[in-house]
Amino acid sequence: MSALAAARSVLGRDLRRARRRPGDLAQPLIFFAVVVFLFPIAIGPQSELLRSLLPAMLWVAALLALVITLPDVFAADYADGSLEQLILSPQPLALLVLAKIAAQWLTGALPLIGMSAALGAVLGLEATVWRAVLLGLLLGTPVLSLVGGLASALAVGLRGGPLLLALLTLPLYIPVLIFGTSAARNAGLGLAVEAEMFFLAGLSVLALTLTPFAIAAALRARMG
Amino acid sequence: MLQRFHKYAAPMHFHRLALALSPWLFGISALLFATGLFGGLVLAPADYQQGDSFRIIYLHVPSAWMSMFVYMVMASAGAAGLIWKVKMGDIIARAAAPLGASFTFLALATGSLWGKPMWGAWWVWDARLTSELILLFLYLGYLALQSAIEDRRAAARAGAVLAIVGVVNIPIIHYSVEWWSTLHQGATITKFDTPSIATSMLIPLLLMALAFKSFFAATLLVRARCEILAFEQHTAWVREYLRAGRPS
Numbered sequence: 001m002s003a004l005a006a007a008r009s010v011l012g013r014d015l016r017r018a019r020r021r022p023g024d025l026a027q028p029l030i031f032f033a034v035v036v037f038l039f040p041i042a043i044g045p046q047s048e049l050l051r052s053l054l055p056a057m058l059w060v061a062a063l064l065a066l067v068i069t070l071p072d073v074f075a076a077d078y079a080d081g082s083l084e085q086l087i088l089s090p091q092p093l094a095l096l097v098l099a100k101i102a103a104q105w106l107t108g109a110l111p112l113i114g115m116s117a118a119l120g121a122v123l124g125l126e127a128t129v130w131r132a133v134l135l136g137l138l139l140g141t142p143v144l145s146l147v148g149g150l151a152s153a154l155a156v157g158l159r160g161g162p163l164l165l166a167l168l169t170l171p172l173y174i175p176v177l178i179f180g181t182s183a184a185r186n187a188g189l190g191l192a193v194e195a196e197m198f199f200l201a202g203l204s205v206l207a208l209t210l211t212p213f214a215i216a217a218a219l220r221a222r223m224g
Numbered sequence: 225m226l227q228r229f230h231k232y233a234a235p236m237h238f239h240r241l242a243l244a245l246s247p248w249l250f251g252i253s254a255l256l257f258a259t260g261l262f263g264g265l266v267l268a269p270a271d272y273q274q275g276d277s278f279r280i281i282y283l284h285v286p287s288a289w290m291s292m293f294v295y296m297v298m299a300s301a302g303a304a305g306l307i308w309k310v311k312m313g314d315i316i317a318r319a320a321a322p323l324g325a326s327f328t329f330l331a332l333a334t335g336s337l338w339g340k341p342m343w344g345a346w347w348v349w350d351a352r353l354t355s356e357l358i359l360l361f362l363y364l365g366y367l368a369l370q371s372a373i374e375d376r377r378a379a380a381r382a383g384a385v386l387a388i389v390g391v392v393n394i395p396i397i398h399y400s401v402e403w404w405s406t407l408h409q410g411a412t413i414t415k416f417d418t419p420s421i422a423t424s425m426l427i428p429l430l431l432m433a434l435a436f437k438s439f440f441a442a443t444l445l446v447r448a449r450c451e452i453l454a455f456e457q458h459t460a461w462v463r464e465y466l467r468a469g470r471p472s
Contacts, residue, residue, distance in 0.1 A: 027226070038382055063236030103408050106250060147389075150385075150389060154369060154382045154385060154386055155369065155372065158372045158373065159372070160368075160372055164369065164372055165367055167361070167364060167365045167368050168363070168365040168368070168369060168386065171358045171361040171365060171393075171397070172389070172390075172393050172397075174358055174397060174400070174401070175393075175396050175397055175400035175401075177404070178400045178401065178404045179400065182403075182404060192310075199400075210392070211389075212390075214385060214389055217385050218307070218382060218385045218386075219383045221306065221378060221380075221384070221385055222373075224378060
C-alpha cells in the first residue's frame with residue numbers, strides 16, 4: 001500500500017468514525033455557543049460594547065471549543081490499540097498523522113467556522129469584520145489543529161484530559177489569536193487586513209510543514 | 225582530553241561531580257550575591273528619575289535573563305536526550321524546569337513591584353510583560369506534562385518535544401505580542417527603551433547576573449542529583465548508594 005493510499009484510508013476511517021457519532025460533532029458547537037452567550041451576560045446588554053467585542057468573543061470561544069475537540073484526535077486509536085499499529089506501520093508516520101489532523105480539522109474546526117459565521121451574522125457583525133473573522137479562522141485553524149494535535153499526541157492516554165491540553169496549547173495559540181483579532185479590529189476601522197492574513201497563512205504553512213514530524217516524534221516518545 | 229569530560233554524560237559520574245561541585249558553586253554565588261547587592265544597594269548612585277526604587281533592577285533583570293537562559297538549557301538538554309539519547313540530557317531538562325519557572329515568576333513579581341510605583345499599575349499589557357507571562361505558561365505546561373506521565377524517561381522525551389516546539393514558538397510569540405502591543409499603545413510608555421546605563425550601576429548588575437547564574441548552576445546540580453537517583457533507581461550503584469548513604 002502506498003503512503004498516500006494509507007493516508008487516505010486513515011482519513012476516511014476517521015471521517016467515518018466521526019460521522020457515526022454526530023453527538024461528538026455537536027458538543028463543541030454547543031460549547032462554543034454557550035461560551036459566546038456567556039459574554040453578553042457578563043458584560044451586560046450594552047449593544048455597542050458587545051458589538052465591538054464580538055470578534056474577540058468569537059475567537060476566544062473558537063479556541064476553547066477547539067481545545068475540547070483535541071483529546072479525540074488520538075484517544076480512540078490509543079484505546080483500541082490501532083495507534084501502535086499506525087506507529088509500527090512502514091508508512092511515514094508524519095503523513096498518517098497529517099491525515100488524522102486533517103480529519104480533526106474537517107470534523108472539528110470547519111463546523112466551528114460555520115458556527116462563528118452564523119453567530120456573527122445573527123449577533124450583528126458588520127460585513128467587513130465578519131469577512132475578516134471568517135478568513136482569519138479559515139487561515140488560522142490549520143495551525144490551531146496542528147499544534148493542538150501535537151499537544152494531543154504528547155498527552156495521549158493521560159488523565160487530566162482537556163485541562164492539561166488547554167494548558168499546553170493555549171500559550172501556543174496566542175499568536176494566532178493576536179493576528180486574528182487584530183485583523184478583525186482593523187477591518188472594523190476600515191483598514192486593510194492583508195498583513196494579518198499573510199501572517200496567519202505563513203504560520204499555517206510553517207505548522208503544516210514542521211508539526212507532522214513533531215507529532216510523529218511525540219507519538220514515538222509516548223508510545224515507546 | 226575531551227574523553228575526560230565524556231564520562232560525565234553518564235549519570236553515575238555526573239552524580240559524583242555534582243556532589244563535589246555544588247558546595248563550591250553555592251559559595252561562589254553567595255560571594256557574588258554579597259558583592260553585587262552591596263554594589264547595587266549601597267554603592268550605586270540613586271537614579272535621577274526613579275530615585276532609590278530603581279534598585280529592584282538588581283533582582284528583576286537577572287531573573288528575566290535567567291528565565292530565558294534556563295528555557296534554552298531545558299530545550300537543549302531535552303533535545304540532547306531526545307535526539308542523541310543522552311541520559312543526562314533528560315535529567316538536566318527535568319531538573320531545570322522548576323528553576324526556570326521560578327525565575328520567570330520572580331521576574332514577573334519583581335517587575336510588578338517595580339511597576340506599581342513607577343507606572344501606577346501592578347500590570348500593564350506591554351509586549352515584554354505579556355511575553356514573559358506566556359513563557360511562564362510554557363514552563364507550567366511543561367511541568368504539568370512531566371508530572372502527568374508516570375514513566376520518567378517517556379516523560380522526559382515528551383517534554384523534550386514540547387520544549388523544542390516552545391523554542392520555535394518563542395520568537396513567534398515575542399514578535400506577535402510586540403506587534404500587538406505597539407499597534408495599540410497605551411497611555412504609559414516603558415521607560416527602559418534606551419538604557420545608557422552608568423557604569424557604577426552596570427557593574428553590580430553584571431555581578432548579580434553572574435550570581436544568579438552560579439546560583440542556578442548550584443541548585444541545578446542539587447536537583448540533578450535527586451533526579452539521577454530517581455531515574456536510575458533500579459541500577460546497582462544507586463541501590464548501593466542509598467544503602468551506604470554515600471557514593472561508593
